[in-house]
Every structure is written in structure tokens, then in C-alpha cells.
Amino acid sequence: MTEPWLVVIDMQVVFAEEGSPWATPGYAAIEPTVQRLVEHFGERVVFTRYIAPEHPSGAWVPYFELWPFALVPPDDRLYDLMPAFAGEAKRVVTATTFGKWGDELASILGPDPTMILAGVSTDCCVISTALAAADAGVAVRVVADGCAGLSEADHDRALAAMSLYGPLIEIITADQVLHRP
DSSP states (O other), X not given: OOOOEEEEEOOXXXXXXXXXXXXXXXXXXXXXXXXXXXXXHXXXXXXXXXXXXXXXXXXXXXXXXXXXXXXXXXXXXXXXXXXXXXXXXXXXXXXXXXXXXXXXXXXXXXXXXXXEEEEEOIXXXXXXXXXXXXXXTOEEEEEEEEEEOSSHHHHXXXXXXXXXXXXXXXXXXXXXXXXXX
């Protein structure tokens, strides 16, 4: 198995800024932890960004009827990475899906990867990415204190659901990542 990669899920303005309809309440609390993880992994970091599809179809149509504010171009500031990460982002995977696992991320991580996940929100984009990657045979480690959900209860439920996929998915802490030999 190769050295693990840190995949930082959607640390974007739309999920962090107070007043955004999609703001993740625990974002501010996890940002310093994610920054420490990014520093620790150095060049082995991939950031992801969610963007709205240009022309929603299927189930996305009623979804965006609920959230029309998000139907902006991919270069709108809502979809920017937060300032703490914008300068760190050498590799960025952008997708119109909650889950970011796919050919682009797989090609960056290489064969037989271990993926360490942190970011927002635990109960949406993190879980969607983790389950798809685990199903593809990727070893996934979710940093519980490096993720935030729409509520503490939602965060905990998402972690519990992902833990059911052990040993494909392991729930760990930032200290376990930072202090592993």
C-alpha cells in the first residue's frame, strides 16, 4: 500500500460563511484541525469543491428548486475554497455531485490508495465520498474531529453509518493521523 493521501472535502465559502443557507455550523471549529492535517500531508493533499450543475436534471431539479441561490457559475465566490486553504490547493477535484470519488480523484491517488478524509459536511459530501471509495476497494480513514455535519447529531449518525463499513472505512482522530509512525 502506498503512503496515504489527505482528501479535504469542500472547505468552501458556501459551507463556511455565516448566513449561507448551506453553512455548516461546526466549520469554524474544525478548520484549525484540517489546517494541521494539510501541513502534515504536504504534497499528498487533494482538495475538493462542490459546484452546482449548469443545467440540473433528474432529482437535481427539485433539489435546486429548494436551493436556487446555489445555481451560480463555478467561478462564483460561493464555490471558492476558504482563504485558509486557497493558497494550499495544488490539486483540486471539482464535481457537481456530493460524492467526489471517481476517475479524477482515483487517478491522483494512484493504485491501491489509502484515503484520509476531512471536511464538510460529514452527513453529505464526506459520507458520499467515503462510501463510493470504499465500495471501489479504497482504504478510507475518516477523521472524526476533522469533519463537521449540519448538526452534532447528524455528524454522529454519519460517522456511525460509515463505521458499519469497517474495515473498509475506519473512523479515527486527527491525533491518530498526526502521531502514526
